[in-house]
Amino acid sequence: MALHRSEWDKSERDQNGVQAGAGEWRDAPSAYDDLFAEPSGNGVLTKARMPDRMADPRAVFQLVRSELLLDGNASQNLATFCTTWAEDEVRRLMDVCLDKNMIDKDEYPQTAEIEARCVRILADLWNSPAEAATVGCSTTGSSEAAMLGGLAMKWRWRKRREAEGRPAGKPNLVCGPVQICWEKFARYFDVELRQIPLEDGATGLRPHQLADHVDENTIGVVAILGVTFTCDYEPVAELSAALDRIQADTGLDVPIHVDAASGGFVAPFLQPDLVWDFRVERVVSINASGHKYGLAPLGVGWAIWRDAAELPEDLVFDVDYLGGDMPTFALNFSRPGGEVVAQYYLFQRLGREGYRRVQQACADTARWLGEQIASLGPFELLYDGRGALPAVSYKLKDDHSGFTLYDLTEQLRVRGWQVPSYPLPAHRDGTVIQRVLIRHGIGRDEASLLVDDMKRCLDRLSGGTTGAPAHPSFHH
Missing domain, CATH: 3.40.640.10 (Type I PLP-dependent aspartate aminotransferase-like (Major domain))
Known part of the structure; x- marks a missing residue:
């Protein structure tokens, strides 16, 4: 039985056990408990008022952690310059x-x-x-x-x-x-x-x-x-x-x-x-x-x-x-x-050699990605990943019509990719561009998946197929 907010707030703890529901007591939590099978683990976190009582820390941790799963995958956030990978x-x-x-x-x-x-x-x-x-x-x-x-x-x-x-x-x-x-x-x-x-x-x-x-x-x-x-x-x-x-x-x-x-x-x-x-x-x-x-x-x-x-x-x-x-x-x-x-x-772990290797790997991936994006057809590169940051920026060609980069951003988001579209600063006639940042932890394989998804999105936006096989594929 899942605890609703009112029941969660009424849960009580003492030195002998935890109140699991109205009038129902069970033993103190065990390390072997399946939290999602326990009443406290099936509670509903309060949204506007602090609960009156203490709760099982493992249950609260699991519930908050589960909510955080609704956030995007940090490694697919190609809009941010910020670190999304760290060693143990x-x-x-x-x-x-x-x-x-x-x-x-x-x-x-x-x-x-x-x-x-x-x-x-x-x-x-x-x-x-x-x-x-x-x-x-x-x-x-x-x-x-x-x-x-x-x-x-x-x-x-x-x-x-x-x-x-x-x-x-x-x-x-x-x-x-x-x-x-x-x-x-x-x-x-x-x-x-x-x-x-x-x-x-x-x-x-x-x-x-x-x-x-x-x-x-x-x-x-x-x-x-x-x-x-x-x-x-x-x-x-x-x-x-x-x-x-x-x-x-x-x-x-x-x-x-x-x-x-x-x-x-x-x-x-x-x-x-x-x-x-x-x-x-x-x-x-x-x-x-x-x-x-x-x-x-x-x-x-x-x-x-x-x-x-x-x-x-x-x-x-x-x-x-x-x-x-x-x-x-x-x-x-x-x-x-x-x-x-x-x-x-x-600084001590990587040294100059390590930083150079990490940034070079990112730069190599960015240059490769720039070449792939340029080959897709409708894009004109503004920055190709050479000589500055490990990244690429591009716009739609002047003679292109049918969809905008904002449409492409929305399509890519369906697959979890966060690729920003925005206008260049003042007096560039409303030119809209996209930017992809390559950081430590984003390798060639992940970049290739982005290119594949871009191809499918462009096909959809151009009125082609959905990018999926027309019929199921079977192996004999």
Whole structure:
């Protein structure tokens, strides 16, 4: 007999047993019980009110877990940049760190030391000058890290304007097609976001576009290493050279923040000769997401500054009520330390060789997928998986008609695939594209299944067959 909500709420426990129903008592739960055959395991979880009584933890776990099965399969979510695969050792370390508060460096000094090691490793990976006193911190993700970089640029610009006796009330930030976190930063912290429209045929911001948008109130330029919409890299070194020319002509000295949310853990391994990081003198800060191509579990990002002078002291708070005197710079306060520890584990576990092998395998799969999608007929590739992120982006050919990419997204969802369709940013005439991201754990075999399903979906949308055999097939 299944327990309904009212009966579930009335269930009672004491030291001798568990009440299974109205007036019915049974022995305490055994490890050999089949939970789905027990009254508590057939209960209904409350939806709007906390139950009055305690319940069998195994039963509640199983019921909640069963509800979670209604979520999509993470490995088929080709829309997300985020990690969806982890080794057992990572899961075990996360469990060990369940009670560690990353912000409480006095109580958990070794976790704080591990965070500091990660900062030094990333500074080295991103070619910080040897003489620079590079500083940085972990965050809950690349969005928070990006906002910290933006805040530091705003504070430095304001301090310089005030020292010059000039007004500092109308700051602006110049960028191309950026992720929503930069729009949030601009709105939350009262900065004008000058988002330069994409040119026809371009996959990101182009250097010659800067001159018409940079002025004395520009706090910085954001360069994207892995554009969210197209997956291509923006040319950081060329953008810096354009700003050099602007400075020569106008005297304006504009810094660059590199949003390397995804590319920061790809370019050092797959494109080591690409100059995008602290080798570019105008780059003052970089953010990246550990839980994207950094391969760590969800909930960790990194903000790194070329030098301590690039991080204004006014933004750093001293906290003395957790047991010691600790500096902190973050938008979030209490947060778990497990993701940072997992990131350090992955640095030690994989090393440069391991990261290169993982990202190369993803890139090879992405290039293969790009070739397959191009051969299907109705698509035009915008980014083919070569030279930037392990991904592909594409649109329908201009002369195509009969269905939209939104229709294809809906068809693919029937088979569990999450392939996003969305319009390119402003002034691209409403061009709609799709993007497929290849991450660790998504191999050639899974990509081939996607291609097969795309073929069947295209057949349906074009008015052909359902993609299934017309008659059952029998083997004799």
